[in-house]
Every structure is written in structure tokens, then in C-alpha cells.
Amino acid sequence: MTPLISIRNIDKSFFGAPALRSVSFDIIPNRILGLIGENGAGKSTLMNILCGELQPDSGELYFRGRPFRLEGPAAAAEAGIALIHQELNLFNNLSIADNLFLSRYPRRGPWIDKGAMHDKALQLLHQVGLDLPPNWLLERLRPGERQLVEICKALHADAELVIFDEPTTSLTAAEKERLFQVIDGLKQRGKTIIYISHDLDEVMRLCDDIVVLRDGRMVDFGAASEFTLQRMIASMCGCELEYLFPIRQGTPQAQVLLEVRHLSAEGLVEDVSFEIRKGEILGLFGLMGSGRTELARLLFGLEPFDSGRIVFNGRILEQPSPRRCIELGMAFVTENRREEGLLIDGTVQDNLVLATLNRFVDFARFLDAEKMASESEAQVRQLNLRCTSLKQIVKSLSGGNQQKVVLGKWLLARPLLFILDEPTRGIDVGAKYEVYSLINHLADEGAGILMISSELEELTALCDRLLVIHRGEIIKSFTKDQFDAEKILEAAFHL
Amino acid sequence: MNDFSATTSLMHGIQQLLRRNFVLTLTVGYFIVMSALLPAFASSRNLANLSSNFWPLLSLVIGQLLVMIVGGIDLSQSSIMALASVCGASLMCQSADPVVFAKAPLWNIVFSEQGGFLAGSVFAVSAAVAVMLTVGILVGFFNGFAVAYLKMPPFIVTLVSMMFFSGAAIYLTASENITHLPTSFTAIAQKRVLLPIPVWIVAASAIVVHIILQHTAFGKKLYAVGLNAKAALISGINVPMVTLTAFTLSGFFAALGSVIYSARLEGGRPTLGQDLLLDVIGAAVIGGISLFGGRGRVRDACAGALFFTLLANSLNLMNLSFFIVNIVKGGVILLAAAVDAWRVGKSGGMSKR
Numbered sequence: 001m002t003p004l005i006s007i008r009n010i011d012k013s014f015f016g017a018p019a020l021r022s023v024s025f026d027i028i029p030n031r032i033l034g035l036i037g038e039n040g041a042g043k044s045t046l047m048n049i050l051c052g053e054l055q056p057d058s059g060e061l062y063f064r065g066r067p068f069r070l071e072g073p074a075a076a077a078e079a080g081i082a083l084i085h086q087e088l089n090l091f092n093n094l095s096i097a098d099n100l101f102l103s104r105y106p107r108r109g110p111w112i113d114k115g116a117m118h119d120k121a122l123q124l125l126h127q128v129g130l131d132l133p134p135n136w137l138l139e140r141l142r143p144g145e146r147q148l149v150e151i152c153k154a155l156h157a158d159a160e161l162v163i164f165d166e167p168t169t170s171l172t173a174a175e176k177e178r179l180f181q182v183i184d185g186l187k188q189r190g191k192t193i194i195y196i197s198h199d200l201d202e203v204m205r206l207c208d209d210i211v212v213l214r215d216g217r218m219v220d221f222g223a224a225s226e227f228t229l230q231r232m233i234a235s236m237c238g239c240e241l242e243y244l245f246p247i248r249q250g251t252p253q254a255q256v257l258l259e260v261r262h263l264s265a266e267g268l269v270e271d272v273s274f275e276i277r278k279g280e281i282l283g284l285f286g287l288m289g290s291g292r293t294e295l296a297r298l299l300f301g302l303e304p305f306d307s308g309r310i311v312f313n314g315r316i317l318e319q320p321s322p323r324r325c326i327e328l329g330m331a332f333v334t335e336n337r338r339e340e341g342l343l344i345d346g347t348v349q350d351n352l353v354l355a356t357l358n359r360f361v362d363f364a365r366f367l368d369a370e371k372m373a374s375e376s377e378a379q380v381r382q383l384n385l386r387c388t389s390l391k392q393i394v395k396s397l398s399g400g401n402q403q404k405v406v407l408g409k410w411l412l413a414r415p416l417l418f419i420l421d422e423p424t425r426g427i428d429v430g431a432k433y434e435v436y437s438l439i440n441h442l443a444d445e446g447a448g449i450l451m452i453s454s455e456l457e458e459l460t461a462l463c464d465r466l467l468v469i470h471r472g473e474i475i476k477s478f479t480k481d482q483f484d485a486e487k488i489l490e491a492a493f494h495l
Numbered sequence: 496m497n498d499f500s501a502t503t504s505l506m507h508g509i510q511q512l513l514r515r516n517f518v519l520t521l522t523v524g525y526f527i528v529m530s531a532l533l534p535a536f537a538s539s540r541n542l543a544n545l546s547s548n549f550w551p552l553l554s555l556v557i558g559q560l561l562v563m564i565v566g567g568i569d570l571s572q573s574s575i576m577a578l579a580s581v582c583g584a585s586l587m588c589q590s591a592d593p594v595v596f597a598k599a600p601l602w603n604i605v606f607s608e609q610g611g612f613l614a615g616s617v618f619a620v621s622a623a624v625a626v627m628l629t630v631g632i633l634v635g636f637f638n639g640f641a642v643a644y645l646k647m648p649p650f651i652v653t654l655v656s657m658m659f660f661s662g663a664a665i666y667l668t669a670s671e672n673i674t675h676l677p678t679s680f681t682a683i684a685q686k687r688v689l690l691p692i693p694v695w696i697v698a699a700s701a702i703v704v705h706i707i708l709q710h711t712a713f714g715k716k717l718y719a720v721g722l723n724a725k726a727a728l729i730s731g732i733n734v735p736m737v738t739l740t741a742f743t744l745s746g747f748f749a750a751l752g753s754v755i756y757s758a759r760l761e762g763g764r765p766t767l768g769q770d771l772l773l774d775v776i777g778a779a780v781i782g783g784i785s786l787f788g789g790r791g792r793v794r795d796a797c798a799g800a801l802f803f804t805l806l807a808n809s810l811n812l813m814n815l816s817f818f819i820v821n822i823v824k825g826g827v828i829l830l831a832a833a834v835d836a837w838r839v840g841k842s843g844g845m846s847k848r
Contacts, residue, residue, distance in 0.1 A: 302729070326731035340729055343722040345789060354719055355730040357712040366710045409730065 002065050004029040004161060004192050005050070010059035012045055012216075019045040021216040022059070027161065032183065032193040034207030034224065036200065038236055038400075038428035041213040043196050047163055050194075051083045052076035080160035084150050084167055090138055097121040097134035100152055124152040128182045143288070144175025151182060162186060163194040168202060169426055172287045172454075173489070180206055198428060200232050212236055237430045244429070245461035246437045250444035252280035252464050257448040258417055260299070263308030268294040269472040272308070276417065276448040281439065283463035284452045286492055291472035292452045293335055296419045299450075300332040301325050313416060326355060331410035333403075335422040335452070341406040342394050349390040351405050352376040356412045379408035384434060400431025407438065417448045424458060436462060456485055470494045518782055518798040522805060529809045536812060545808055547684070550693040551755040553800040555775045556782070557697075557704050558748030560796045561741045563779060564708075566721040566788025567642060567649035569745045571656035572775060575634045576753035576768035577664035583627035583754070584673040584763020586611040587619045587680060591673065599669040610675070620680045627757075628750045634660055635746020639739035649742075657772075664765040673763035684758035693755045700751065705793040717741060721788030773821070777828040778803035785835055 003026035012020040020042045027033055037043050048054040049061075052070035060067055063079060070076050090099050097117050106116040121134035128148045138146060147167060154162050164183070168176050183193060183206060197203050203210065203224070210227050212220035212235040220235035233244075258276040263269060269291045276282045286292040297303045299310065301320035310317040312328055322332070334340040343351055353360060353372050360372050376390050383404040387397060394405055403423065410418065420439070424432045439462060443449055453459050459466055460483045468476040468491040476491040478484075530537040555572050562569045585601050589610040596602045605612050613619040634656060641652040683692050708714035716737050719727040728734045756767055782799020784791030806827060810820045 300729070322729055323731045323733060332729055334729060339723075340725045342726055343719055343789070346719070346722050350715070350719070353715070354727070354732075357715055357732075361712050365712070366706075367712055367715065369710075 001028060003027055003062070004064065006060075006062040006065070007046075008060045008062065010046070010049065010056045010061075012042075012049065012054065012056050018216050020049075020056070023213070023216070023218050024059075025211055025218055025221055027192060027194065028209065029160075029192050030187060030190050031208040032187055032195055032206055034203040034210040035194055035196045035213065036198075036203055036210065036232060036236060037213035038398075038430055041236070041428075042216040043213055044165070045216075046213070047083060047165060047194070047196065050076065050081060050161075050163065052081075077157060077159075080158065081163070082154035082157055082159035082161070083163045083165065084147065084154065085165055090146055090150060092139040093137065095135050095137055096125070096132065096141070096149055099138055099149055100124060100134075100156055103157075120156075121152075124155055125149075127155060127185070128152055129178060142175070143170045144172065144178065147171070147175075147179065148182065151186075155186075159191070161192045161194065163196070165196045166198065166426065167195075168197065168199060170288070174287075174493075176202075198426065200229055200429075203232070204229065214238055233429055236428070244433070245458065246433065246440055248281070248440055248443075248462060248464075250279055250440070252443075253278040253446065257313060258299075258450075259309075259311040261309045261311075263295075263298065263305055263310065265294070265298055265303060265305040267472075268303060269298065269305075269469075272469075272472075272474050274467055274474060274477075276450060278416075278446045278448055279443050280465065281443050281449045281451055281463045283459035283466035284450060284469060285456060285459055285466055285488060286469035288454070290469045290492070292469050293421055294472070295469065296332065296421050296450065296452060299325075300330060300419060326413060326415075329414075329416035330419065331355075331413060331415040331417070332419045333406055333410065333421060333423050335425060337402055337406050342402060344395045346394060347391045348380070348385070348387050348394060348397075348405060349373065349376045351394055352379055352390075352408050352412060355409050375412060376408075379411060382411075383408050383438070398428075398431075400427035400434075403427050403431065403435065407435070415447065417450070418442060419450045419452075421452045422454065423451070424453070424455070432458075456488060460485065460488075468492050516798070518795070518802055522798060522802040525802065525805055525809075529805070533809060533812050536809060541808070541812070545804055546691065546694070547759060548808065549800060549804040550691075550697040551752040551759075552771070552774060552778060552804060553797060554697045554700060554748050554752040554755065555771065556778045556796040556800045557701060557793065558745035558752075559775050559779045560784055560791050560793065561704070561717065561748075562649070562745045563784050563786065564717045564721045564788065564791055565738050565741045566724070567738070567742065568653065568776070568786070569635075569638065569742065569749075570650070570653040570772060571634060571638060571660060572745065572749035572752075573768040573770075573772045574657045574659070574661035574664065575631050575746050575749040576756065576771070577765050578634065578660045579627040579630040579750040579753040580757045580767045581664050581668050581673060581763040581765050582630050583623040584611075584676055584757060585668065586613045586626060587623035587677055588673050588763070589614050589675045589677060591675065595671050596669060599667065599671065601667050602669075606673070614677075620677055623680070624754055627754055628747060631746040631748070631750025631753070632743055633746070635743040635749070636739070638746065639742030642742060643735035643738035661765075661769070664767075668763070668765050670765055672765070674761065676757075676761055676763070681758050681761045684755055696751070696755070700748070701793050701797065708793060713737070713740075718789055721790070723789075773824060773828070774803055774807065777824060777831070780828055780835060781831040783831075783835070785838075786832065787835070 005027040008024050010020055010023045023046065035043055045054065049056050052073045052075050062068065070079065100121055101117055106113040106120060118134055125132060125134065128151050130145060130148045138149065141149065167179060171179060186193060195203065195207055204227065207224045210222060210224050211218060212232065214236060255278045256275045257278050260275065261273050263272040272295060284292050294303065298305050301322050301324060304319055312330065315328060338344055343354065349372060353376060360368050362368055373390060380387065385404040385408065386401050394402055397405065424435050439449060451459065451463060464480055466478045466483065466488065467474050468488060470492060475494065478488060535541055558572060559569055585606045588606055591606055591608060591610065593608050613622055638652050638656055641647045642649045686692055688695065708717065716732050719732060720734050720737050724734050753767060757763055778799040779796065780786065781802050782795035784795050807824065810823055
């Protein structure tokens, strides 16, 4: 069978740093190709080339056996290539139908043909199983539904090749399931798919072929049936990671660090009670919108609460503020590091010292530049943070290293309690392992940890205890010996 | 071979110098070219004139710098200048014409035929200057409070302040200039202690602000708020307080500029600084202070103010009409803003990836 697209010896460098080195493989029509690799392996660069946003330095592309060049995104769309981006390219203040037809409205003379638009939109939405009125504003839709709208756009453009870049990072389990069905449906309709994900289980499940990139090179290629999880990981990091998770050895201490009693906040959480002991890793599991992030924000003083009591390290927190919480020894790693965790245009050091600036001033209120540099340097070493210098701009770091910057910022504050909201979202396997080890280490040293995650696997591997939150209420608690994925999921879905 | 690599490294060095000090290099280049084209440009009289325009402008640009670092903008600086000018002048003037000021609301309350409330007092000038600076601080505080605690957009807050307080300045004096200021006040702009006094005042301010920005926790917090206010809040920074302080300082520096201008013009003018807004924002943007927040240093403010002063002065020497001068100034600011957007966009600040 003629490949839909053949990639031959593609090279691409940025400012002398090679991002792709002589990459060659075929994209077979009507199959799902899984593209995996650690952050910085070259996946995004390759996809940007396929979408015409970047031009390769050398090498050729063939479309159905004929050489072709992609001069700009319009050319890629013309060739039938659609990219479903991690951050969706949609307009929240426009209707579903407007979003679908923005680039080519159906017309009658000079006017937009509203009737045809409505009918066509309904038909497209039905194809992805999203039966909503097309005149709804996009902002009414949940993230998973928005993604389906993006897929409709690709369908409308009659794309041959649909590329999914990390499509499941912000989806709930049910939404993921629906997305997979839609992707299967696309395949049955003869479309070709490239699927990029850090979730190796998903890739195994969904894909027909797998390509592994590492340091800009293609290091492994084959039918998905020939791959195992171990082989994928080994190819990705060029090493043998025998276990996905480090072994947790420590046990919680007796002393209670954080005590929450009957905490309620209108529309966020309802009568929540729990405690965290020193050295304990407490997991908080729930679907998106279940109140898990909201609870974390309440504890850190980012939202006010109506009633209830928070006692931290023996002190009652009355309407806390982030500043007060930090003073008393809390740290909060937010789920969205770009928007809330980092000064993305700042340097590594600017970010590392951000939460502890007041600790670096001398008697005359001047910052001690040497002390800041040396303590930052120590964090970089301890966290194995890969950066060219402390002056490197955080934006140019990989996702895993960016997350290490956020963690380093809080480690400098030497907190007693870490609230970690999705600490491993969007980072590669190697960095995940390092983050897990760090969490273990912190707990062993006596810190309390509240860990929120959508990945049940990592929670069950790491946590001493697990709470399930549903619609703002803690509905179930599991101790380590009771961990059972099925039962936890049942609780989360409130079955 | 060695010669060649020496040349390339020299070229590289020059490139680096140009990149880091682009505006300053541009300014020097502009100065050289204009000196050749306009004989009057480099004359000692014009240089003194340049200096007297540069220093008060720099004071305003430094205030603007602080607000722009936190991602704001202060359009009210010119109205602060006007209000501070009439408040100070009315308090310390030594006499006033009853015919001219008959309709001024301040007449016979703050000042009268015998001069201002403070006229004749030993502390007249120092007290009046203190009042002027306080006016700036209060208006700046008002702006900052509305932005930081009422969460109103800086653009609209300071636009309203601009309208309100410049209106107030005109109203208070019935649109008349207050003259007959004490010589010890006008001396601020006219006497020299080795260098003209404004040079000492503004240069010292610039150095202090530089130290605050680069070597104190507060400085780092200003940049952090401008780069990402959410992340700053979560990192325990008192974001509203930092924002409030930046706006208050901007008001202070506007008032400081007002002191120098009023002393130079020997009067309290309700229209003082009316067309300075363009110059201040223009100088800030040309200096490379980002309109998007989080970027900008005192030396950028200096370079921008210097370039803008040279530009305005050279355009005047060419005997161009006021309108043409404004068209050229506007074009230059637009260009600088485009460069800013391009630079921020290139580093990905505004783009999605």
C-alpha cells in the first residue's frame, strides 16, 4: 500500500541545536500511528513540519508517493492535514456553529446561509456523538466537548490526516472513552490518524503502529502489537526503567499536621473533613469539576470558605491568604504551571526565589545576590534540573524541567505541607519518576503531602490513604490495603 | 586566519553592544547625524536647553516605568503635574492680580492679592513643595487603589483621573497661570551646584529606583507581578499592595517633574504638561519598556527619554509645524510599539506556543 505520507531524512535545528536528525518513516493510510517520546524528543517539531508551520532544513516529504512541500499552514489544510492542538484553537465567545464554519461559512449570495449552517453543524456534531444545539456558545461546553468540536472542524475541512497532540490531558475518564470511540470512528471512515501522548496505556490501546523519538532521532518503530510498556519506556529514555514508580518505604507519623473539619464553601465543597499526618501522602481523587482543585485552593487561601475549621500545625486558620499559608509552612503546586505556577518569561533563578524573596534580604533590605544564586544552584543540582544556566528563561525548558522549577521554588521555602495538584501532568516518564521519588523523599523527611491527580495509578502507587471527592463532598476513604482501582473509580463516578 | 577571527570577534562584540544598548547607540547616532545637519543642534545653548528638557521628562518616565513593569499604564501623570503645579504655586505666590483671579474658587481662600497662604513664611517653599509631592502621592494612591483593590483596568482609571484632575486644576484657578513665585523656588530650576539642581534631584531618583528594582525584594516583586500576577499571588506576594505602591510612586515622580517644570516656567500652570503624555509614553516605549509588563529598567527609561528629547528638539530646530512634529513623534512611537510587540511575540509571550 502506498503510504499516505513518507517522511525521508528530515533534519531541523533551532539556533544550532538539532531538534530532528534524519527522521524517516511512513504514515500508512487508514491506520492510527502513535508517536511517543519524552519532552524535547522532537514530536512537536515534527508535527509542526507536517502542519506547514515549520520548514525542514533538509529532507523530503512525499504525499501518496509524490514529493511535496508544505509552504505554510494553509497548504497543509489544503493537503488535508488537520492538527487537534493541546490548547484548542477555538473561540469561547462564539457559537459552536460559528466555530465550525469560521473559515468557510456556507453562503447564499453575500449572506451567510444560517439554515444550511445549522443543518450541517448538526450533522457534523452527530458524527462525533455530540448532540448539542449548534447555537450554544462554546463557553457552555466542557473541555472534552470542546475537543469534539475541534474534531468536527477537522471533519468539516475533510481532513485525510488528523493529528492529535496530547488530547487527553484535560479530559475526564468518561470523556476519554468517548474520544477514543470517535477516533475509532474516524479510522473506520478511512481517515489516517497520528496520536501523540504521554499516556502509554492509551497509545497501546488505540494505535496500530508506534514510532518512538528520542533526542530528535527515530529510535524505534513497529506494530503496536509488538510493543510492551517496558519496550516503549526503554526506547523513550534509552534506559531500562524497571518500575514506573519508586517503592514507598516510609510510613506516616502519629502527629496530625492538618486538620479540616466540616469545611463548606458555597458551590465548591460541602462539609469536608479529613486530616493529614506528618510524613503522610494523602491522595485526593475525583473527576474534573468534582471539587478537588477547589478544595486545594480553599486550603491555600485562594478562595474564601463559609463555615468549618482548618487547623494547621496547631494553629487555626481563619480566612487564610496565600501569604499567611506560606508563612505557616504550606506550599501549593498548581495544576496549571504556565498560568499559575511560573513566571514563564522569567529566569530560572527569578522563579526559584519567588516565594522566599524576603528570606534573601540583608539588614539593609537589599537582596543577597550570592545567597540567591547559591541556593538556586543547590536546588538545580538536587532536582537534577536541566538548564544551561540560572539565567535561562523558563519558557525554553521542557515541561518536566519547568515543573522542577515550580517544585524547587517551594522546596526553598522548606514547607511542612505540600499541596500538589496534578504534579506530573504533561511531563515525560523520566521526569515523572523523579517527581515521585521526590514526593517519597519529602514524606520520609516528615512533610505532609496532599496529592491530587487524575491518574489513579500514580495515586495508588504513592499514597498512604486516598479520599474520593464527588460534587464537593468526600464520599469515600480508602486505606492502602483497601486500594482497588475498580472500587475507587466506582466511588468517583458515584455508581 | 588570526586576523580574520579577531575581526569576527570584534564584530561579534559590536553586535552584542548594539543589541544590549540599541536605543543608546541609536541616540548617539542620531545626535551625530543631527549635529552635522543642523548647525544649531550641538551649540552650547541648545545643549543646555536639551538638558533642561531631559531631566524633568526622565522623572516622569521613571514613574511610568514602575507602573508599566507591573503591567499597567498611567495616563494621569500630566494631570498630576498640572494639579500639583497650581496647588503649590497658589500656596507660595507672593502676589496675585485680583482682576484675573476674581472667579477662581481658590481666590481669597488659599491665595489673595497679598499672595498665597504661605507667602512670606520661612517655610513657604519647602511646605509648598511638600504639598505638591503629596498631591502626586494622593492621586497616584487613588489610581493604585482603584486598580489594585477595585480591580479596575488601569487604562480607564488613569484616563478618568487625567480628565478629572486636569479639569480640577483648570477650575481651581479659573484657567489662569499663577505667577510671582518666590525666587528661592524658581532657583530649583535655575541655580547650579556644579550642575543644575534638577540634574542632582532626578539623577539621584534614578539611581535610587535602579537600586530598588535590581537589588531589593520589592523590585523583584514588581517584575513578578508584571510577568504573572496569578503566580505571584500564589507565591505569597501581596499583589495589590505592590500594584498600589507602583501607582503611588508614579504619582510622586509626576509631582517631582511638576516641581522642576513649575520652577523653570516660574509659575503654577493649570495646563502644565498637557502635551507631555505623548512624550512620556513614547519615551518609555522607545526605551524598550514593555507595554505588556514585566520588562524594563531605569537605563531603558534614560535611553528612551534621551532619544525622545533629542527627537523633539531636532524637529523644533527644523522649524516644522506643531502638527508635523506630532506626526513624526507618533510615527516613531508606533514603530517602537511594533518592535515591542514583535519582541514579546518572538519570545512567545503573546503567542500560544
